[in-house]
Amino acid sequence: MPIKSNFPDVNLSVTDIFSLLFDRKEKPFPDDQVIFQDGDHLERKYTYAQIKQLSTDFGKGLKSNYGFRKSDVLALYVPNDIDVGPVVWGTLWAGGVVSPANPGYTVQELVYQLKDSGAKLLVTHISALENAKKACKEAAIPESNILLLGKDGDPSRKFKHWSMVRNLEGTSRWRTPKISPKTDLAFLVYSSGTTGRPKGVRLTHHNMTSNVEQVTAAEPHLSHDGSKKVPGIPDAPKGKGDKVLAVLPFFHIYGLNCLVHLPVFQGIHTLVLSRFDLEKWCRLVQDEQVTFSYIVPPIVLLLCKHPVVDKYDLGSLRMTNSGAAPLTRDLVESLWKRKGVRVKQGYGLSETSPTIFMQPWERWMSAVGTTGVMVPNLEAKFCAVPGPGEESDGTKELPRGEIGELYVKGPNVFTGYHNNAAATAECLEDGWFRTGDVGFLDGDGNLTITDRVKELIKYKGFQVPPAELEGYLAAHDKVDDVAVVGVDSAELGTEVPRAYVVRRGGAGAVQPGDAEEIIQWMNNKVANHKKLRGGIKFVDAVPKSVSGKILRRVLKDQAKKEFKEEEEKKMKSKNSGKPKL
Secondary structure, three states: OOEEOOOOOOOOOOOOHHHHHHOOOOOOOOOOOEEEEEOOOOOOEEEHHHHHHHHHHHHHHHHHHHOOOOOOEEEEEOOOOOOHHHHHHHHHHOOOEEEEEOOOOOHHHHHHHHHHHOEEEEEEEHHHHHHHHHHHHHOOOOHHHEEEEOOOOOOOOOOOEHHHOOOOOOOOOOOOOOOOOOOOEEEEEEOOOOOOOOOEEEEEHHHHHHHHHHHHHHOOOOOOOOOOOEOOEOOOOOOOOOEEEEOOOOOOHHHHHHHHHHHHHHOOEEEEOOOOOHHHHHHHHHHOOOOEEEEOHHHHHHHHHOHHHHHOOOOOOOEEEEOOOOOOHHHHHHHHHHHOOOEEEEEEOHHHOOEEEEOOHHHOOOOOOOOOEEOOOOEEEEEOOOOOOOOOOOOOEOOOOOOEEEEEEOOOOOOEEOOOHHHHHHHEEOOEEEEEEEEEEOOOOOEEEEEEHHHOEEEOOEEEOHHHHHHHHOOOOOEEEEEEEEEEEOOOOEEEEEEEEEEOOOHHHOOOOHHHHHHHHHHOOOOHHHOOOOOEEEOOOOOEOOOOOEOHHHHHHHHHHHHHHHHHHHHHHHHHOOOOO
């Protein structure tokens, strides 16, 4: 039987995103509430009323200047900026679809997304303009359809700033088109590509508005005036309200809904950093009295271990929320002991718009290690994990509490992958989305993610979750960061776990015997099939996506090459010791 959320269902709006955010009859904050402020240039800020006007002007400008029509795609290739919101909502007002791209993409990676999404225009930043021009040329997008956003425009004035794209004709004939919220696309976001080429995730207006309302219902603790209280959690400054510090990338679904849409819906003052810088983050928390921040495990790790953190008072933080990858109990407790900073967890995917589980504020310490409970209007089921070479069909449901693959169903679940019917069929059937994540629900409804189906290491038929081994290893005092992958051993005839470790103190701190010491320490903590038979390799950094997910594919390719060379050396060494005939 499917499991329903602990929360009662809420009456979800069936409307487009622009209408939900800007056409509500009642909202709990004034029009002059500051919503976005540039964390790098504090004088730059937008109120709610300004955002609505800028968005509408841009939407009309798209129609009058570019003949923009319903379902046309506008791509974003920008770092975080307070201009992102008005550009997004202006595009949606005009009936368009927004496709945000990673500003760290190479030209060829950007070309792929521009072509696959069918983008008509590209909005970029002056810092990314050269790559943008090259990519647009290959994707057959004219340079006249490249726009800039951000504090600085184009010195040559060849490329327009988005704020100049308005209805210069002054005509009133431009209207927002009729939107069918449940079927019309709002976003084409591209998956991180940790297991292959990025896939375009098709998200409707209803997908996104549903998640805004689901999250607000499950976590109604932030306010513009400090009126929201949570037992055991400090209040926000009365009259001033909460302040959110936004560092997660806006092109990622986590940042897009939690840091672009939610602040406008809830009326929360949000400071925006173009990129994460640890000291700047700490300084802004201290100086601007930030009360909340969405973060990822690599940031938690830095807050636990980096010496610069000790220079700053982070006491204004009521709560932080970590997502994108599992967080260990050791890290949660370490951050609390070091700086008195509370960190809870959430869980979601691009395909679920994104949030589907959230750890309640009041359970941030009692439910450590879990990602919390299901948001409202959602169902889940757990199915048997397929064995080697098998495929799951989602029919073998497991009893609550048993470890299985998570399937979810609800209004925030995407409609499919763009131009990829085969991939859609593999994970979406009758509204049930196969997440590919393995975990279980406890008696209180808390979800614990143990691993991903495709990342489980199979040692002689036993399943070994890399995340579990990483949790142990991260607690060792010589380990700053770690990733575990499986590698095939010809010698043993099975897959074995190998750890890639960032040594505390850096590569120069590695001493002879460190690997053996950590392996021995680890092997005393785990069952026989979970031992690090693949050994340890020290690295300068663990490769990760911008959202903090370990790029295991990169490490698996590296491990495969290394392991082959190591086993060949072993064979040569054995053969050299044999007497010649």
